[in-house]
Amino acid sequence: MKTLPELETALIADGYRLTPDEARHLLHTAETDALCRTADRVRLHFMGNRMDTCSIMNARSGRCSEDCKWCAQSVHHRTKIDxxxxxxxxxxxxxxxxxxxxxxxxxxxxxxxxxxxDREIGQCAAIYRAIAERMPGFQNGHLCASMGLLTRKQLQTLKEAGVGHYHCNIETAPSYFPQLCTTHTFDEKRRTLRWAREAGMRICSGGIIGMGETAEQRIEMAFALREIGADSIPINVLNPIPGTPLEKTPPLSDDEILRTFALFRLIHPQAHIRFAGGRTLLRREVQERALRGGVNAAIVGDLLTTIGSGVAEDREMFRQCGFAE
Structure with a gap:
């Protein structure tokens, strides 16, 4: 089994790809700070020091028919959302x-x-065209969409309207997904992402950590995303929302969170490893350690059903950690 320095050399020099056995070995043997430092050097080599930022608008809220245990928007749960x-x-x-x-x-x-x-997709396509026409910074593939399990035709409509990335989280490891959601399957998500790539869009897909999965299942999720070919990987830390089945889930330790980000970087040297939901639950020190441990992208501003962080405050933190935009 290669040591951590040997793996770093192989990843950078030879384009080596970490194996599941190697990732599990690092999970159980590598010291956290060493793992983060290695992930940071791999990030800098492949991705440079640019921070990729995105913002999301909750464009339709609540009344979701799906029974995802983590989600405040499901009709199956009693939550207080708009x-x-x-x-x-x-x-x-x-x-x-x-x-x-x-x-x-x-x-x-x-x-x-x-x-x-199809009618709703047509409305959204008109919105995207209006945004692109007025805001040059969001042209050339900088518009994204997250609209569930769409058809090939619908995904093509979004692509033609200027959407460059399609987002659909796989949420967790394939082996754990059925314990968290029964109204749709992991394979349906994977199929949607395949169709989005066939339509010409890049893939944004990640998941939520801290939902009761094992550390090994987080590794399983990372390799499932590598098989899918995710270009952007948002990693959410569970925010246990009252009224959902996961409301009393114990939080992960700082070390578990940092090791997850670092290992995702080593498994995905050339993807955007993205801070997402739950980040504001972490102390500033932990966020900064993650930014020096493989993370190079972030969702900024408010999130779907929770308050995010200020854009100016985030940009200052990114700058202090050596990033540019």
């Missing part, structure tokens, strides 16, 4: 313009629900 239909163009433009003016790199509409009708 419920509203699909946004209109004016409201979406307002959100997009605010983020564009703050220098955020990408913008995404995110909708609750299993999927969208």
């Amino acid at each position: 419920v509203y239909p699909l946004t209109d163009t004016a409201e979406a433009l307002r959100h997009a313009q605010d983020n564009h003016d703050k220098g955020v790199g990408r913008f995404s509409l995110v909708t609750s629900g299993r999927a969208m009708t």
Whole structure:
């Protein structure tokens, strides 16, 4: 079994790909700080010091038919969230313009629900065209979408409207997914992502850690994402929302979180490893250690059903950790 320095040399010099056995070995043997330092050097070699930022708009909230145990928007859970239909163009433009003016790199509409009708996709396509026309920073593939299990035709419509990335989290390891959701399958997610790539979009897919999975299952998730070919990997830390089945789930330790980010970087040397939901639950010191341990991307601003962090505050933290935008 290669040592951590040997793996770093192989990854950088030869384009070597970490094996599942090697990742599990590092999980149980590597010291956290050494693992983070190695991940940081691998990140710098392959991805440079650019911080990739994106923002999301909750464009349709609540009344989701799916029974995902982590989600506040499911009709199966009793949570106190705002419920509203699909946004209109004016409201979406307002959100997009605010983020564009703050220098955020990408913008995404995110909708609750299993999927969208063709009519709703047409409405969203019109919104995307209006955003691209008015905001040059969101042109050339910098618009994203997260709209559930769409059809080939719907994904092609979004691509033609200027969407460059399609997001659909696999959420967890294939072996653990059935314990968290019964109304759709891991394979349906994988199929949607395959169709999005066939339509010409890049893939944004990650998951949530801290939902009761084992550390080995986090490694399993990372390799499932490598098989899918994820270009951007948002890693959420569970925010246990009252009214969901996971509301009393014990939090992960700082070390578990940091080791997850670092190992995802070593498994995905050339992907964007992205801070996502739950980040504000972490102490500033832990966030900075993650930024020096493989992370090179972040969702900034407010999230779907929780408050995020300020864009200016985030940009200052990124700068202090050696990143540029």
